[in-house]
Amino acid sequence: MATKQPGVEPDQTPESLDECRRCALWKDATQAVPGAGPRHAPMMIVGEQPGDQEDLQGEPFVGPAGAMLDRALVEAGVARQEVYVTNAVKHFKWEPRGKRRMHKTPAQREIDACRYWLEQETGDVGPKVIVALGATALKSVLRNSKATLQATMGHAVEHEGHAIVATYHPSFALRAPDPETRERVYKAIVDALREAHRLVSRHHKAR
Template identity: 65%
Template structure:
């Protein structure tokens, strides 16, 4: 019977979690293996690293809404392990409906996009480039959007110096997100529409 249970939870959708009216929403790429098994966002290794980023940025996790652009874990088998596989743009688009529902319900003032997939989903732009947006704040549809690395990137980087730099980009991005809570973005029409 336990084997049947394990199979049943492998493909579950992982919803976002956090306060119903959080001022900051973090959007990641997709749940990982641990998130899929637990049914909760950011509880695996990337979530533990994200907790360290929160601490360094003096931000409490319980005040943030955490979600993902894609709500299911896309993976490929490698022996007994399930390894992450980047979602295709069509999968990001297919899941955008649920992200829009979360945005409408939570009404964050600032969205922090964790990595390229999240950025493309938030902006609805499959050509958006992570390198062009890292650490910057832009206005999009009446909200601020700040882009930082995804914590799983830091876990995969082979050298300590790059890990340290990427960690600092995340910390500074979350500090910027907090500062932006005090500033109103310009209305989209004032910039010619977004």
């Protein structure tokens, strides 16, 4: 039988993120990072997890990836203030590399533990379209640990009353080894945001 990890309560139902002990990531994070945006935004953007700057500032998408997302939103004709932005995992998972804290991909058990919060946000906001940035976000949104970007990108997927649009996370473009790959990934992000915007507009017209 698996030994329970100290300080971890996967069945906990906390009322606030600061109280959350559903996985162990809270131990090494500065703080939990909640989502931000209008209560009833028609579009929700879900990333993987807070990065170094998000962990320090307590707000989502305020680091380099956030700056690229902002640029892509402008190019796609989407107003950031009309979008709810959040992450599949609310605490920064990292490993030391010299004096820097380097991103480490969340494990499936951490994604599963934090879905408690994403489902609350989705219920409160009620978006018509959810943009999943990266594989971790897609797995969480679809509640499917085997979901892949390759199988989902390029077309919207209906899931529990929401249209799901999947694309790369901006950090993937930032880590690209050459300008051509970076531009290709960035263009895919812009295209996905345009598609999400089109789906939102179509929903409004159908009302």
